[in-house]
Amino acid sequence: xxxxxxxxxxxxxxxxxxxxxxxxxxxxxxxxxxxxxxxxxxxxxxxxxxxxxxxxxxxxxxxxxxxxxxxxxxxxxxxxxxxxxxxxxxxxxxxxxxxxxxxxxxxxxxxxxxxxxxxxxxxxxxxxxxxxxxxxxxxxxxxxxxxxxxxxxxxxxxxxxxxxxxxxxxxxxxxxxxxxxxxxxxxxxxxxxxxxxxxxxxxxxxxxxxxxxxxxxxxxxxxxxxxxxxxxxxxxxxxxxxxxxxxxxxxxxxxxxxxxxxxxxxxxxxxxxxxxxxxxxxxxxxxxxxxxxxxxxxxxxxxxxxxxxxxxxxxxxxxxxxxxxxxxxxxxxxxxxxxxxxxxxxxxxxxxxxxxxxxxxxxxxxxxxxxxxxxxxxxxxxxxxxxxxxxxxxxxxxxxxxxxxxxxxxxxxxxxxxxxxxxxxxxxxxxxxxxxxxxxxxxxxxxxxxxxxxxxxxxxxxxxxxxxxxxxxxxxxxxxxxxxxxxxxxxxxxxxxxxxxxxxxxxxxxxxxxxxxxxxxxxxxxxxxxxxxxxxxxxxxxxxxxxxx
Numbered sequence: 001x002x003x004x005x006x007x008x009x010x011x012x013x014x015x016x017x018x019x020x021x022x023x024x025x026x027x028x029x030x031x032x033x034x035x036x037x038x039x040x041x042x043x044x045x046x047x048x049x050x051x052x053x054x055x056x057x058x059x060x061x062x063x064x065x066x067x068x069x070x071x072x073x074x075x076x077x078x079x080x081x082x083x084x085x086x087x088x089x090x091x092x093x094x095x096x097x098x099x100x101x102x103x104x105x106x107x108x109x110x111x112x113x114x115x116x117x118x119x120x121x122x123x124x125x126x127x128x129x130x131x132x133x134x135x136x137x138x139x140x141x142x143x144x145x146x147x148x149x150x151x152x153x154x155x156x157x158x159x160x161x162x163x164x165x166x167x168x169x170x171x172x173x174x175x176x177x178x179x180x181x182x183x184x185x186x187x188x189x190x191x192x193x194x195x196x197x198x199x200x201x202x203x204x205x206x207x208x209x210x211x212x213x214x215x216x217x218x219x220x221x222x223x224x225x226x227x228x229x230x231x232x233x234x235x236x237x238x239x240x241x242x243x244x245x246x247x248x249x250x251x252x253x254x255x256x257x258x259x260x261x262x263x264x265x266x267x268x269x270x271x272x273x274x275x276x277x278x279x280x281x282x283x284x285x286x287x288x289x290x291x292x293x294x295x296x297x298x299x300x301x302x303x304x305x306x307x308x309x310x311x312x313x314x315x316x317x318x319x320x321x322x323x324x325x326x327x328x329x330x331x332x333x334x335x336x337x338x339x340x341x342x343x344x345x346x347x348x349x350x351x352x353x354x355x356x357x358x359x360x361x362x363x364x365x366x367x368x369x370x371x372x373x374x375x376x377x378x379x380x381x382x383x384x385x386x387x388x389x390x391x392x393x394x395x396x397x398x399x400x401x402x403x404x405x406x407x408x409x410x411x412x413x414x415x416x417x418x419x420x421x422x423x424x425x426x427x428x429x430x431x432x433x434x435x436x437x438x439x440x441x442x443x444x445x446x447x448x449x450x451x452x453x454x455x456x457x458x459x460x461x462x463x464x465x466x467x468x469x470x471x472x473x474x475x476x477x478x479x480x481x482x483x484x485x486x487x488x489x490x491x492x493x494x495x496x497x498x499x500x501x502x503x504x505x506x507x508x509x510x511x512x513x514x515x516x517x518x519x520x521x522x523x524x525x526x527x528x529x530x531x532x533x534x535x536x537x538x539x540x541x542x543x544x545x546x547x548x549x
Contacts, residue, residue: 085122136159224239230423261276299459321350333463375405386399393429401416404436435468
């Protein structure tokens with residue numbers, strides 16, 4: 001990975017970028033000034049300036065000059081696409097230098113703050129969020145949002161999403177949308193916020209609006225995500241494939257290939273997933289999310305040594321709590337309990353650091369506590385999220401499972417059902433619901449949901465997939481009233497000569513005895529139809545005081 005910008009959170013904004021951060025010599029002064037004063041929402045101006053240079057080429061040159069890393073990063077932002085890490089580093093260094101001598105340049109502060117958010121996301125370094133907030137506040141101090149600085153508001157929305165504060169992100173996104181309905185930059189913020197809150201219909205509308213304002217690969221990627229959340233697998237795959245085919249820049253192409261890998265893994269095709277993740281890494285070696293995805297797929301292929309190598313690399317370079325939890329569970333599935341405990345200890349340290357930095361990692365923490373720690377603590381974490389209106393399918397699933405693990409399966413059932421009913425086809429959701437139904441003695445629904453989990457992805461978890469199969473096997477015995485309990489039928493009586501079939505009496509010839517009688521073959525007793533658990537259960541919170549989803 002390229003070296004990170006070395007400015008520390010407590011350092012003044014005048015800190016210079018690391019040596020070599022801007023690897024291409026700066027452009028002439030007029031062009032440089034124009035670039036640095038471009039607002040984040042209008043950074044396409046950089047491309048226009050570059051176009052002006054190309055329009056009057058040197059007499060000895062026949063090809064336009066290659067854009068430098070700063071221009072490439074700005075062009076990617078103008079298109080709504082990710083920049084490569086090296087270009088992002090160059091952009092951060094460039095803006096750090098500029099605001100040192102131009103502290104009142106609100107657009108440049110907004111660009112710098114938003115770039116810090118992106119770096120924090122892609123490095124799992126939450127300290128950059130503090131720097132981002134400082135830079136964005138400096139931007140608003142120089143030019144308030146009400147006076148046209150929507151770029152800083154968008155940056156604050158992106159920062160809130162990065163911290164998983166989806167209510168705040170929703171507020172910033174809707175504020176920009178109200179004032180500037182055609183400002184496409186507000187819609188990615190709104191899509192992430194609505195999905196985080198479980199407001200999927202609103203997310204769908206925002207996705208459609210984004211697609212009408214900003215055509216191309218970014219819109220296709222968002223549309224594929226929307227189809228996935230609605231359970232429309234074929235549409236999600238087709239749109240993701242179109243995005244991959246049309247992507248150009250390395251970071252954009254890698255993100256599209258990563259999406260194809262995720263979709264393949266979720267439908268139980270780990271070989272295809274490994275191929276897509278590998279293509280993403282060949283396109284952009286710094287796309288560490290694809291390294292984590294490949295590790296998951298390798299586990300499904302029982303290539304555990306390779307999976308462990310990938311996990312060790314990614315957790316060292318991109319120490320996200322969910323990746324560390326996955327590595328710990330892989331160690332546990334291999335009976336490497338000491339290594340698992342080491343990862344769980346590291347996970348707790350990362351969670352503490354996240355809280356200190358203002359990042360809400362309660363979902364990962366609840367998943368850890370439910371299966372490896374204190375289920376009651378997991379319940380409290382998810383109840384807090386639910387009462388704070390964070391009601392995504394992930395939160396609903398985690399709350400239902402935590403309640404089950406805490407011994408309250410009846411209550412947990414309602415939340416687990418809600419997670420499945422959102423439409424997301426997630427093997428873990430179906431597994432959790434099936435195990436809860438199994439604990440409640442609902443054999444039919446349990447069998448159906450456990451089968452669905454393994455059909456969706458037979459190797460969805462190194463710990464849970466074997467438990468799903470074990471539970472399913474325990475439900476496969478003969479049903480009550482089956483062949484073992486049946487009595488043999490009496491042989492059909494042979495009719496006397498001249499007598500119609502079926503009219504013979506039991507004594508073989510007396511008229512009037514048994515006339516018209518037939519004996520039906522006994523069959524398997526049909527179970528009494530019972531009300532579906534989904535129909536019989538009250539809405540979540542009906543008896544617990546929690547708000548209904």
